[in-house]
Amino acid sequence: MLRIHFGEVDLARTRIAVAPDPLWEIAASLHRIQSRRGRWAYAGWYRSVRQRLREKGLERVLRGVFLPLYPRAAYFPDFLTPADAVGDLDAGVESILATPEQRVLKEMAILDRTIGAPSWAGQLARLEARKEFVGMLRAYYDAVVAPYEEQAQARIEAERAQRSRGLLDGGVEGMLAGLGPMLRWRAPVLEVTYPKQADDRDLHLNGRGLTLVPSYFNWGEPVAFADPELPPVLWYSLLHEQSPPPETPQGAGAPDAPLITLLGRARALALSATSAGATTGEIARAAGVSASSASRHATALRDAGLVTTIRNGPAVLHTLTPAGASLLRAATQRTPG
Structure with missing residues (x-):
């Protein structure tokens, strides 16, 4: 569990992103490829994603580059999802390119200790290697994430509308109290249910506030930066519809x-x-x-x-x-x- 500790200033500075985070949606979509959880909610996407990757010649890149760097595990490198990428793929790519060499090496070492990093991972400390890597990211985004931009934006607009209702009724605390089953507000702490393999930890905002980023491809796995010194950002699931596709028979999760x-x-x-x-x-x-x-x-x-x-x-x-x-x-x- 992650416990996020708020002060009065933090409540005033907490906000909900107005648009999806393209680099996080890349990461979350890669996690969906690695898991069957919530697969029914992405049935159409699952049917098309393999074909699109094949057509774009990205299957080897998926297996050899992306899946090793974005494991569905307790950790993947923070620099791959920079805080300033919300709503702006270009800004996020520039942040990846601007990451200091020592930070890349440090985070790859953490990945190696956590789950094992690919042998070539350290090469991303070099700017030229990162330029090649972000080119792959753009190609993957265009093939896998971009076709769902409209749906993702519509979901976030709906989420913001719902959270605004909580804000009007109960202030920021009312907004935080309605964030869903994975996020529980117990003033002055927001308790975040993390994947089972992650260690419990505390994050003290210390006047920085919190940016909440609803994610289209995240499925019940809220994530914050592992490094507490980075800007406080929490990506969380929209959870989509709570009913299965219409062809699912009654008794297998269809409406009561x-x-x-x-x-x-x-x-x-x-x-x-x-x-x-x-x-x-x-x-x-x-x-x-x-x-x-x-x-x-x-x-x-x-x-x-x-x-x-x-x-x-x-x-x-x-x-x-x-x-x-x-x-x-x-x-x-x-x-x-």
């Missing part, structure tokens, strides 16, 4: 039968899809219906006071109201397991 009886299967799936915010297109995919049907379901749920709809650029974003959240939570609690 009473909720389906009340709303109908498609509308119950539509309601569940809005738990982390969803566009009309995302509702259509989650419920397995056409876009026009998804729009009608969203309108019916909005008229019933279960969802609210806001415009997000050219699209609209549907999120749960307190009544919708209560209904969905009650249905989830009724589901065995």
Whole structure:
């Protein structure tokens, strides 16, 4: 467990990122490739990612470079996900290139002690090797992460809307209290559930505040920098919809039968899809219906006071109201397991 200790100044300086962190999404997507956890939530992405990597000639780079540097383990090098990369891939790449040689060597040594670093890892201390590496990162991002930028941004907008509601009701402490099952606010400490292999540790903010970065590809594995001297940043999971794809049979995690009886299967799936915010297109995919049907379901749920709809650029974003959240939570609690 990570315990983040807040002071009054830290509460005032805590914020939620306005956009995804491209370099962290690269890391989190590589963790998804290494795990079956939450695979149903990324079913479409899983179907396409291998093909895209093959088409771009990145399969050998994936196996030989990325997976050894980004293990799904207690540690991977901090310099690969710089704090100033939120919403800006170019800025993040420049930070990687500007990393001092000694820091690269230090973090590669930590990786080696933790899980074992590849024999060539120390070469990344050289600027020319890092230039080649960031070229690979850009190619991977374009193939694997960039096609999902719109969905990721929509999710973060929905998350910010939900957290803003907590902020209005209870200040920053109210916002922190609603961050989800992996993050528990016990004033003045935010307790973060880390992967089992990670050691317990404490992070004292000491007036620096905390940047919270919702992550599209993170699945229940919140992460902060291992080095306590780096800017305090916490990446955490959006957890996506809490229902499986529409083809999953009842009894294997589909919406509870009473909720389906009340709303109908498609509308119950539509309601569940809005738990982390969803566009009309995302509702259509989650419920397995056409876009026009998804729009009608969203309108019916909005008229019933279960969802609210806001415009997000050219699209609209549907999120749960307190009544919708209560209904969905009650249905989830009724589901065995």
